[in-house]
Amino acid sequence: MIFRQKVNTGLPAGWEVRHSNSKNLPYYFNPATRESRWEPPADTDMETLKMYMATYHSGAATYHEAPSQEGKIRCSHLLVKHRDSRRPSSWREAEITRTKEEAREILRGHQERIMRGEIRLGDLAMSESDCSSARKKGDLGFFGRGEMQKEFEEAAFALQPGQVSDIVESGSGLHLIERYVSFSMPWVALIMLFFTGYNRYCWALLFWYI
Incomplete structure (x- = not known):
């Protein structure tokens, strides 16, 4: 008989990671209570969860976009929230207390690493982004004008394919945005x-x- 070793997800007892086929995203599920949620439950070991997600849920997104849809672009982003964000919590932190300037310093450090070529934005987003799109390397899919917050939209549509934005501020927090390259x-x-x-x-x- 072969015993399969249980993988440590960092989630509290009774919780597990499942995959939503409709959203193409992982989510958190408790079979005993039938509760499901997009954000990690309380008492999650976030460092262990980040390592688990990077190992087992890193293949959902690819770097290149398919031929673009009419009038739409495809981008990925890395979001750092702060205490004044419209929703100051994320899958990484249940309560975000950092100031906007502290968030800016964090994002500036990420930006420098990306610009030096040490790491791609999508790879960094998987562990450092406060958006649930982190599970898909920050991929937001295709979107057109009027679908995103104004500040985000203007910055995204101003990018050339393959270009990474400067720090962009929106109601959600601070972003780095990368426009995908079409084959x-x-x-x-x-x-x-x-x-x-x-x-x-x-x-x-x-x-x-x-």
């Missing part, structure tokens, strides 16, 4: 990006084309 992006557009000041992003794009 169908023509070479001439890539060349134009290079000569219009976005050459540091072109090298990253070339990596995915060759």
